[in-house]
Amino acid sequence: xxxxxxxxxxxxxxxxLINELVRRNFEVTGISRNKQQSDRDNLSxxxxxxxxxxxxxxxxxxxxxxxxxxxxxxxxxxxxEDFLKGSKxxxxxxxxxxxxxLIIIGGAGSLLNDEGRQIVDxxxxxxxFIPKAKAAxxxxxxxxxxxxxx
Numbered sequence: 197x198x199x200x201x202x203x204x205x206x207x208x209x210x211x212x213l214i215n216e217l218v219r220r221n222f223e224v225t226g227i228s229r230n231k232q233q234s235d236r237d238n239l240s241x242x243x244x245x246x247x248x249x250x251x252x253x254x255x256x257x258x259x260x261x262x263x264x265x266x267x268x269x270x271x272x273x274x275x276x277e278d279f280l281k282g283s284k285x286x287x288x289x290x291x292x293x294x295x296x297x298l299i300i301i302g303g304a305g306s307l308l309n310d311e312g313r314q315i316v317d318x319x320x321x322x323x324x325f326i327p328k329a330k331a332a333x334x335x336x337x338x339x340x341x342x343x344x345x346x
Contacts, residue, residue, distance in 0.1 A: 199223045204265035252289035261297040279331035305329035
């Protein structure tokens with residue numbers, strides 16, 4: 197049975213990923229700020245601060261793949277900095293754990309439209325999700341340079 201770790205397990209996207217992975221009989225560990233309880237045999241949770249790289253790497257170790265659905269709340273005053281710091285910490289922890297497969301959810305704003313412009317730049321800039329979309333785009337440029345992870 198494949199072992200999958202989902203970071204951001206209790207968020208909107210992460211909780212949906214957890215449900216689907218459990219339904220498909222993967223062995224799943226959900227990571228969130230606060231440890232949750234599970235009554236399913238193939239699901240456990242860990243409460244881990246993602247910025248504590250050593251602790252995160254320990255929880256991740258031995259899994260086959262890590263899926264990051266990490267996303268700070270949109271109303272955080274330091275949203276962009278928190279997103280980039282957390283994303284980099286996750287990347288480092290995955291590498292440190294020895295796991296080689298990392299899937300990152302998000303970043304659709306960096307897709308190009310028919311005119312070759314990134315979608316995030318074509319939307320009204322006062323939308324609440326724009327700062328997070330721009331942070332995801334910034335991190336996309338960082339992760340593209342990663343050579344040790346698949």
